[in-house]
Amino acid sequence: MAAQTYALAAVMEDNYAVSFPFFGAERRGAPVMAFTRVDKDVIRIKTQIYEPDYVVVLDETLLETVDVLKGLKEDGMVVINTARRPDEVQLSREVNCATVDATSISLELLGRPITNTSMLGALARATGEVSMESIERAIMEKFGGKLGTEAGEKNARAARKAYQDLQVGMCRGGKDFVPRKEWLPTVQEMPLGGSIGALETEAGLVGIGSFVRNKTGDWRTFIPHVDHDKCIGCRMCWFYCPEGCITMEDQKAVIDFDYCKGCGICAQECPVDAISMERERR
Amino acid sequence: MVVTGDYSAAYGALICDVDVVAAYPITPQTFIVEDFSEFVADGLTDAEFVKVESEHSAMSACIAAQAAGARTFTATASQGLALMHEMLFVAAALHLPIVMPVVNRTLAAPIGIWCEYNDTMPERDTGWLQVYCETNQEVLDMVIQSYKIGEHRDVMLPVMPSMDAFILSHTVEPVHAPSTDEVADFLPRYQPQAILDTSNPMTIGSFAPPEYIQEIRYQSEVTMQKAREVIQQVNDDFAQTFGRDYHGLIEEYRTDDADVVLITMGTVTGTAREVVDDMRREGKKVGLVKLRFFRPFPLQELRRVAENVEAMGVYDRAMSFGSGGPAFIETRHALYGLDIPVVNFLAGLGGRDVVKEDVRLMFEKTLKAAKEGRAENETVWIGTRGVKP
Ligand code: SF4
Ligand code: SF4
Numbered sequence A: 001m002a003a004q005t006y007a008l009a010a011v012m013e014d015n016y017a018v019s020f021p022f023f024g025a026e027r028r029g030a031p032v033m034a035f036t037r038v039d040k041d042v043i044r045i046k047t048q049i050y051e052p053d054y055v056v057v058l059d060e061t062l063l064e065t066v067d068v069l070k071g072l073k074e075d076g077m078v079v080i081n082t083a084r085r086p087d088e089v090q091l092s093r094e095v096n097c098a099t100v101d102a103t104s105i106s107l108e109l110l111g112r113p114i115t116n117t118s119m120l121g122a123l124a125r126a127t128g129e130v131s132m133e134s135i136e137r138a139i140m141e142k143f144g145g146k147l148g149t150e151a152g153e154k155n156a157r158a159a160r161k162a163y164q165d166l167q168v169g170m171c172r173g174g175k176d177f178v179p180r181k182e183w184l185p186t187v188q189e190m191p192l193g194g195s196i197g198a199l200e201t202e203a204g205l206v207g208i209g210s211f212v213r214n215k216t217g218d219w220r221t222f223i224p225h226v227d228h229d230k231c232i233g234c235r236m237c238w239f240y241c242p243e244g245c246i247t248m249e250d251q252k253a254v255i256d257f258d259y260c261k262g263c264g265i266c267a268q269e270c271p272v273d274a275i276s277m278e279r280e281r282r
Numbered sequence B: 001m002v003v004t005g006d007y008s009a010a011y012g013a014l015i016c017d018v019d020v021v022a023a024y025p026i027t028p029q030t031f032i033v034e035d036f037s038e039f040v041a042d043g044l045t046d047a048e049f050v051k052v053e054s055e056h057s058a059m060s061a062c063i064a065a066q067a068a069g070a071r072t073f074t075a076t077a078s079q080g081l082a083l084m085h086e087m088l089f090v091a092a093a094l095h096l097p098i099v100m101p102v103v104n105r106t107l108a109a110p111i112g113i114w115c116e117y118n119d120t121m122p123e124r125d126t127g128w129l130q131v132y133c134e135t136n137q138e139v140l141d142m143v144i145q146s147y148k149i150g151e152h153r154d155v156m157l158p159v160m161p162s163m164d165a166f167i168l169s170h171t172v173e174p175v176h177a178p179s180t181d182e183v184a185d186f187l188p189r190y191q192p193q194a195i196l197d198t199s200n201p202m203t204i205g206s207f208a209p210p211e212y213i214q215e216i217r218y219q220s221e222v223t224m225q226k227a228r229e230v231i232q233q234v235n236d237d238f239a240q241t242f243g244r245d246y247h248g249l250i251e252e253y254r255t256d257d258a259d260v261v262l263i264t265m266g267t268v269t270g271t272a273r274e275v276v277d278d279m280r281r282e283g284k285k286v287g288l289v290k291l292r293f294f295r296p297f298p299l300q301e302l303r304r305v306a307e308n309v310e311a312m313g314v315y316d317r318a319m320s321f322g323s324g325g326p327a328f329i330e331t332r333h334a335l336y337g338l339d340i341p342v343v344n345f346l347a348g349l350g351g352r353d354v355v356k357e358d359v360r361l362m363f364e365k366t367l368k369a370a371k372e373g374r375a376e377n378e379t380v381w382i383g384t385r386g387v388k389p
Helices: A002-012 A102-109 A116-127 A132-147 A149-165 A236-240 A265-269 B005-015 B030-041 B055-067 B078-093 B136-150 B180-186 B210-242 B268-281 B299-306 B326-334 B356-372
Strands: A016-022 A033-039 A054-057 A077-081 A096-100 A167-170 A198-201 A204-207 A222-226 A246-249 A252-255 A275-279 B020-023 B048-051 B102-104 B129-132 B159-164 B250-253 B260-264 B286-291 B293-295 B311-316 B342-346 B379-381
Touching (some): A002 A016, A002 A132, A054 A116, A132 A149, A222 A252, A265 A275, B005 B030, B005 B136, B078 B210, B268 B356, B286 B356
Parallel strands (some): B311 B342, B342 B379
Antiparallel strands (some): A222 A275, A246 A252, B129 B293
16 A cells, blocks of 8 residues: 555656555565556566665564665665664665654554554655655545545654654664575476475475474564453454464463464454553564 | 266266265266266265265365375266366366366357357366267276376376267267276276375465466476376277277378368267268268367377378367367467468357268368368358358
8 A cells, every 4th residue: 555655646746656566475464565666757667676776664573584675776775664763773784774663653643553654754755756745645545535534634644754753874784684595496396286295395394384383473563462360261362363373271361472473353352352462572 | 888978977987996976967967977876876886976066066075085085086067167167277286187077068158958169178278188089988988098197197187088968978879898897907096196184284275476386387287298198108008908999199080191181079070980981982082180189289190190181171169259169279289380271160069960061061171272272261160051151
């Protein structure tokens, strides 16, 4: 949505723009990529972007595992959602860096940790490629139409706040990233039809049982907390948890944080509000 | 025995000792299912007969059973095959060698129950092997061969032997049936690649991002290409064991010194053999190619035949509207770069009888194209009121 809104704002300023998402495993807030190209001329190329001018990082936890600067042009810029100042952020190399605490802004103004509209304001300021006025108009058109004028205005305010709060500087370099090993079998190595049991590969275990090793809890921005004094053991959270990571011990819900992705569904479903979602502190 | 094509298919499954049958009846395939359920009721087989509520479920049940290591069988026709469409891709991509006779019946609208290939032709890209039969004997023999071809280590693909509605399915003719023991010697037990087994779990047919699917597609192509050799091997083994030789991907009939050949599929082939003999007696050098396998398509075999003739006719019992008959389209692809006229004949759609005069007209048009070095019309509709052939 954010990438599309940025494209819309660019078009409002007589540019041509193209924007598209690439989804992996799906969950609200799960790591996804989106790409946007802006040009004065018609854009014909249909590929993903491998050498961007700007990289926007909505989820700070990704900085630990992914070299977000990979492919970024020498004079490019990275815009990050973090409470830290640019010079407090260490990445693989020293580049132009802008930071803003979009999560706090979104929580304050929208009541939810959905940071994409705030980051649009940050991006407008960081790049100077699109005016803040166009971003606001685009947000009103994209979000206002669908969610109502009030929601549109709230999102526009969040963007404006991020625009104002943005800090621009340089990040520190020198952080080492061990390139993530991927299992990329050839036709000959691929089990016929892709049917696999437990398979040891150069990238670790794949297939059956691999989740025992591949913990997915580090995707979390929010962490559920169960108040066992309030919990009545009704199992609603257990029933709804999409990760199957809740068990019942002595009639109380217990969460396995190795796999909990912080989606908040359990908190939503609990009939006695025994579960609260709190900011994850790492 | 003197039996129908439907009975031949059911009997084929019986003597191949299938473990699971899941099928839903549809005219004109109904008797395949009924006959097999009688075998079960009479205690002739200990196969599990799964009654399902639709063809989509039938194929789903077969996929699951085959993935659990069972040799499975089903059969369908027309609308039933169309309803299975999405599951056909699953069976093929997972390399599950299910065997499914299809009785070729026209696909609505209008509703008809007679023969046309517009049901199986749209399934030619699913990854199944397709073979079209001429006689009830061939139906029975191809059920046996289909298991042996499909289950071959280098292939592992599902097979669809098909037969013409009523012209075979409901017609009785003498069929020689081998015994279960003879078949058991010819066809070893099914050795699955991957088995759903709770003590040794597997993921079959799971999610795959773009990093993986293209390699899996390539495997489908490799195995389909491998099937060419395996089809020939199994044909030759079968001929040696049972004394009936179908010659593999295609069968040539009196093509040796022919000036022109006609390519036919299914039962029209039998009638066309008669026409070839008649015309040969008149001194006309005509020959016939029976296109047996449509997948894999006999590209080299047809090209080799074409290299020695002056023109080719291709008979189709289905039309790919806006292009041509499927057999014609693919034959021309096989013949690319060869400078001979190729003429497409459409006849027998919706089950209209294709008679000797129709076939003779096809030969005459092909002879004329040979003489003139070009086809007057590339696509000729035969026996269509209001349309000049
Ligand atoms: S937040 Fe709750 S529902 Fe969501 S994954 Fe964690 S435990 Fe399950
Ligand atoms: S839904 Fe709430 S009350 Fe029910 S088991 Fe879960 S935490 Fe306890």
